[in-house]
Amino acid sequence: MKKIIIVGGGVSGISAGIYAREAGFNAEIFEKSHTAGGQCMGWNRKKHHIDNCIHWLTGTKKGTSLRKVWEEVGALEPDMEFIYDDKFYTTYVGSENVTLWKDLDRTEKELLELSPEDEIEIRKFITHVKYAECCEMPADKPMDMMGIKDYVKMGKSMANMPKVIKEYGGIDLQDLSDRFKNPVIKALMTDYLPKEYQASSFIVSYATVACGNGDVPAGGSLAMVNRMLRKYQNLGGIIHIGSTVKKVCLEGNKASGIELMDGSIHQADYVLLATDVMEAYEKLLGNEYMDKKWKKSFSDVKKYPLFSGLQMAFSIDKSAYPYRGTIFFDCKPMSVGEKNVNRIFVKSYEYEPDWAPEGKTVLQANILQYDEDYEYWKNLDSETYNMRKNQLAEEVMQRILVKFTDLKGHIELLDSWTPITYERYCNSYHGAYMGFITRKNVKSFRVKGTVKGIKNVYIASQWIQAPGGLPVAVTAGKFAIMRILKNI
Ligand SMILES: Cc1cc2nc3c(=O)[nH]c(=O)nc-3n(C[C@H](O)[C@H](O)[C@H](O)COP(=O)(O)OP(=O)(O)OC[C@H]3O[C@@H](n4cnc5c(N)ncnc54)[C@H](O)[C@@H]3O)c2cc1C
The missing domain is CATH 3.30.70 (Alpha-Beta Plaits)
Structure with a gap:
């Protein structure tokens, strides 16, 4: 049985481990911390639990391909309980406030009552949020592995998305805010995401929450990661916690394994880097292997902010x-x-x-x-x-x-x-706890996660696709294993 070493025990790494075991590989995760989960974390202080990740989890709606992935990795159960909330968030300016309700008609009514002079923009905003409810992140396979049939299927299910992109893809959240006259609505538009984000990202975020595809699973971040870890270990996957990886061991154009900080060497047929991407290249692999797209993006923080x-x-x-x-x-x-x-x-x-x-x-x-x-x-x-x-x-x-x-x-x-x-x-x-912010008029960041010049090393982390986050992390793990299977 071929062996895959995975560096990093966050959501990307555990996901990769689960798909690796399902595909019949030996899998070992090396994680520097004493608990798994990475940024999907929580900790205790003075008898309180501080949950530090899931504000909303894209892919909670049954029947979506992402929900299937969350269930496959054990993060969500088929009869999962979600926290009930009837809203996305509330914005105050002084004592005046407005809420983005899950019920879009209620939001529209509330916005119109607050600011009749913004009627055209309010109605346009709500109409496009409704269009964006169809937006689903492809989770069956990576885009470059999709065939014509997949594209046709995706095009049909996301038929209304081009309208959203046309209206809100070329402006950022500051521009969106500027379209309104009322100060509370102006603030509402720039409160949730950094104002540099393409406005369509925010429209999709609100739509995701409004249509029940972005809920919070009961038990929060740590409970979710622990369910994933249990699934991985039940499948026979091994995790070494408190094990910091120093470097990937290279022999010509192939990795032979990894070296830990304690000097021990671990052999593998494949090495999967599920750490932050700078850690992966600068420390573990060598910057000379970094994809040009990444180099360009990291060197231009104005265009690709974090x-x-x-x-x-x-x-x-x-x-x-x-x-x-x-x-x-x-x-x-x-x-x-x-x-x-x-x-x-x-x-x-x-x-x-x-x-x-x-x-x-x-x-x-x-x-x-x-x-x-x-x-x-x-x-x-x-x-x-x-x-x-x-x-x-x-x-x-x-x-x-x-x-x-x-x-x-x-x-x-x-x-x-x-x-x-x-x-x-x-x-x-x-x-940074997400990938690059997608700005207006800047092509959204995406790479395959393969490493030019080294055949058996793959990158599986939230950094392979903007804007990062948990859905990108869980699919990055899955897609890396699909690529290995394709290239065998
Ligand atoms: C405050 C906060 C709120 C968030 N809210 C949301 C949200 O509501 N919805 C959402 O979708 N996303 C959210 N995110 C983002 C989400 O947490 C991340 O996108 C996701 O957890 C990233 O997973 P990852 O496995 O790719 O990377 P990481 O979680 O960074 O995992 C990488 C792992 O690699 C380990 N590692 C690094 N270097 C080494 C080494 N040399 N050797 C061994 N191990 C190493 C690290 O310790 C870490 O465990 C939030 C994040 C934060 C911090």
């Missing part, structure tokens, strides 16, 4: 916070690195009562961080870094208290973390 987050988790008394879900609000400006921040988002986790002691729940806050913010954090010495992180957590807490006054005396900081945290724990390039 983002991360400055985040905090608080324990709050449930009784003092009668809200649910994700809320964006404006606040007194505060300086984060080189920038002034005047909007924050909070998300509450009251839907998982086991994640906090009786009467409490977790409230998380997030402030978007770009490449230059990463540089800011990276250049601080460890004492200043910790001091600044704690100061900002306090400043964020004060702003939460201004917005939600009933929380006074009912809120306590649990933890705070920055882009550096993702770099440290997952070797994530500049702390």
Whole structure:
């Protein structure tokens, strides 16, 4: 039986391991951390659980090809329970607010009541979100392995997508926001995703959530990863945790295996790199093997921006916070690195009562961080870094208290973390937790994940296709195994 070594035990790596075992390969995952999951993570603080990934999982709708993949890897079960929420998120400007409901007619009505002068743009927006409900990520096979029949099938099922791309593919979220007159709707359009994103990405995101294809599985991120890991191990897959890979061992144009930091060598017929892509090339394989597309994109952050987050988790008394879900609000400006921040988002986790002691729940806050913010954090010495992180957590807490006054005396900081945290724990390039942002008029990033010049090494991570995220990660693992099988 041929052996595949997989470097990285995140969603991409475990997915690859499961498909490798199903295809009859021996599979061994090497993961540097002491738990699997990578960025799909959660941890405990002061008897609270902090879930740090799934805000929405694309592919939860039954009958879609992505749902089939999630079930194949054991991440979702056929009778999976999902957290009920009737909305995507709520935006506040001052005391005025508006919500993107799952019920699109309700959203339309609410937007029209708030701003009749924006009627044309509101109706256009809702119509196109309805069109985008048909949008499905191809998960059966990679695009380049699709035949005419597959394209015809995809074209039929996504018949309305060209209309969405035509109207919103050439503008970004800032442009979309500028189309509206009402300040709350303007903020609504740029709150959820970085404003550099092509507007069509946001239309598709909202449509995905609205049509029930982007729900949150009960138990959250860690429970999902653990289900995948169980499936992998039940299939006979092996995982070595706490095992940092130093490099891929090359013999001519072939990999013979890997070397760990402890100097041990592990032989394999195939090596699959399911780490962050910079880690894969810069440290494990050698930059000279990096695909030109990646090189170009990483060297042009304006065209291919990346983002991360400055985040905090608080324990709050449930009784003092009668809200649910994700809320964006404006606040007194505060300086984060080189920038002034005047909007924050909070998300509450009251839907998982086991994640906090009786009467409490977790409230998380997030402030978007770009490449230059990463540089800011990276250049601080460890004492200043910790001091600044704690100061900002306090400043964020004060702003939460201004917005939600009933929380006074009912809120306590649990933890705070920055882009550096993702770099440290997952070797994530500049702390980025998604792939490149797809900008207007820039071709969406996609590569095959093969390595020119080395036959038996493949890249299987969220980086092979923009915008990354869990759906790309799980299919990257599957597709890498399909490519190996095709090339045998
Ligand atoms: C705050 C946050 C919120 C998110 N929200 C969502 C969401 O709502 N929906 C969504 O779809 N996605 C979301 N994502 C993105 C999602 O988590 C990632 O896209 C996905 O987990 C990436 O999986 P991956 O396996 O490709 O990479 P990773 O998770 O980065 O896994 C790579 C693994 O490789 C390991 N590794 C690295 N270097 C080495 C080495 N040298 N040797 C051994 N092991 C190594 C790392 O420790 C890690 O475990 C979110 C991410 C974050 C951080």
